[in-house]
Amino acid sequence: MAIISIGISDPDDSNVYLVTGDRNVLVDTGLARDPSRLISRIRSALNGSDLDMLVLTHCHADHVGGLDAVVREFGCKAYAHPEDAARLREGDSEYILDRMFGFRLGKCDVGDLPDGHVIDTGDHRLRVVHTPGHTRGSICLYDEATCALISGDTLFAGGVGRTDFPGGSRSDMERSLNSLRRFDIKGLYPGHGIHVEHDGNDYLAEGLSMFGGVII
Numbered sequence: 504m505a506i507i508s509i510g511i512s513d514p515d516d517s518n519v520y521l522v523t524g525d526r527n528v529l530v531d532t533g534l535a536r537d538p539s540r541l542i543s544r545i546r547s548a549l550n551g552s553d554l555d556m557l558v559l560t561h562c563h564a565d566h567v568g569g570l571d572a573v574v575r576e577f578g579c580k581a582y583a584h585p586e587d588a589a590r591l592r593e594g595d596s597e598y599i600l601d602r603m604f605g606f607r608l609g610k611c612d613v614g615d616l617p618d619g620h621v622i623d624t625g626d627h628r629l630r631v632v633h634t635p636g637h638t639r640g641s642i643c644l645y646d647e648a649t650c651a652l653i654s655g656d657t658l659f660a661g662g663v664g665r666t667d668f669p670g671g672s673r674s675d676m677e678r679s680l681n682s683l684r685r686f687d688i689k690g691l692y693p694g695h696g697i698h699v700e701h702d703g704n705d706y707l708a709e710g711l712s713m714f715g716g717v718i719i
């Protein structure tokens with residue numbers, strides 16, 4: 504039972520996690536300027552197993568740049584929340600921010616992953632939690648088996664995500680962070696920076712304090 508950090512190979516890469524079990528799920532791809540490095544890291548983390556699914560925490564280019572390479576290499580399907588999946592299918596550069604990172608992603612074949620859906624890997628049960636604020640279709644994945652939260656760019660181990668990109672909303676972010684309070688969060692696996700294996704709830708409280716405290 505594991506959530507493995509694949510590691511970043513470029514400062515612009517998001518974190519990339521492999522959630523293992525009977526089915527293996529990759530969460531985000533990083534910017535992947537050099538896709539072959541990403542693929543070989545995933546292969547070594549898979550240790551001979553197949554990759555069954557790619558889940559994107561949101562549609563920003565630094566999280567989805569390796570989408571095409573991963574889907575082609577492993578033959579799996581990519582999914583995102585319907586709000587961000589639609590932007591990826593359209594290839595909406597203004598929203599995806601690919602030009603900001605110096606490339607064009609183009610239109611991507613991404614399926615819809617709705618709020619409340621549970622991805623069962625056998626070892627992990629990842630519940631999709633819609634947490635708009637950073638983008639309209641940002642999600643967190645709460646692992647009911649280990650009380651871990653894969654938080655994308657919603658919550659970091661020290662801070663919260665930006666809300667000033669297209670589709671971002673400070674009030675949505677505050678509501679989303681408050682909605683995460685219903686979970687007992689131990690491990691926290693954010694889209695950038697370090698991950699921690701304990702005290703995720705404390706980082707959530709710290710994040711909420713940036714909005715002037717908790718709303719009951």
Ligand SMILES: [Zn+2]
Pocket residue numbers: 561563637656
């Ligand atoms: Zn982002």
